[in-house]
């Protein structure tokens with residue numbers, strides 16, 4: 001049997017956690033690995049569905065011979081919970097078991113848990129260790145969950161489908177389709193992983209998209225994912241029911257954001273108003289307001305103005321850039337940064353923790369903006 005190092009065990013726990021993507025939100029995806037006292041792998045588990053049992057409990061269920069838990073080592077991507085949520089506290093259950101150690105990847109930033117889970121373990125005499133290895137992959141795994149609780153603000157992922165020369169549409173408004181079918185399917189998975197999809201009024205007027213999750217793995221949504229539309233003057237607010245986003249969605253899942261000068265008692269959507277920051281809406285304030293409305297993360301699928309404003313106001317956290325090996329030309333195209341002007345090279349927006357993967361015939365670049373991790 002293979003003996004695992006701390007790093008191998010944590011990497012395996014991270015791989016397990018990812019199996020819950022799209023199913024567990026607004027909970028974090030969490031994975032768990034149990035090694036026996038000699039560090040042989042005996043079980044793995046992950047949090048598979050919101051409201052269902054957590055990763056530690058799933059892994060424990062797989063250990064039939066409980067004697068193997070004597071002096072065993074557990075690795076979890078996140079501190080075990082300490083509160084009664086939809087399930088009983090995992091830390092209390094772990095504290096009754098004869099583990100040699102429990103290593104967790106990150107402290108749970110949810111104020112209901114934060115440090116209390118590890119305290120329960122330590123108070124029972126158990127060795128509860130914060131993982132000391134490289135935390136890059138752990139930070140990425142828990143990006144939305146940790147950012148939103150640590151900043152009491154919604155995590156923003158910008159999703160772009162562009163040509164290799166950075167055009168996201170033609171000036172004529174034509175934009176379907178630039179990227180391949182596989183990329184478009186993965187974009188639906190990204191919708192499933194986020195608390196809401198956000199666009200500007202322009203995209204609604206030009207494309208009139210559904211913005212729902214259409215993916216064979218995530219049939220559970222049935223068009224009921226949340227959607228946020230930025231509409232500063234309230235020009236679409238009073239006829240929102242005419243757009244496709246209103247088909248199959250109830251009022252509680254449609255948020256229209258206007259400047260705080262607009263008053264409305266619209267019956268077909270939720271109305272959020274925020275202050276202006278110069279000419280545009282204050283997106284930092286919007287993120288805080290969305291968080292208070294229970295939206296932990298948004299996938300921005302807007303056009304150039306919406307995207308550029310998130311960049312300009314330094315309120316974007318992550319970029320998912322799907323690039324197709326095609327050229328649309330800047331003269332007749334619409335670049336996704338056409339509304340952004342950087343005056344000096346020293347002010348360029350540098351991204352970090354980038355990964356590149358091939359999706360069908362496209363390339364997906366995933367990168368983080370400064371401040372995405374604490």
Ligand SMILES: NC(=O)c1ccc[n+]([C@@H]2O[C@H](COP(=O)([O-])OP(=O)(O)OC[C@H]3O[C@@H](n4cnc5c(N)ncnc54)[C@H](OP(=O)(O)O)[C@@H]3O)[C@@H](O)[C@H]2O)c1
Nearest residue numbers: 161168173175200201202203280281302303304305306309
């Ligand atoms: N390839 C892709 O990934 C992709 C994705 C989405 C859209 N598109 C394409 O992009 C085009 C639409 O571009 P667009 O720039 O018009 O769309 P947009 O960015 O979705 O919407 C722009 C409008 O949203 C409002 N807005 C957004 N952020 C704001 C802020 N911070 N403050 C105030 N107002 C804000 C403004 O409304 P007001 O005009 O009322 O001020 C603005 O005109 C379409 O052709 C669409 O097909 C392509």
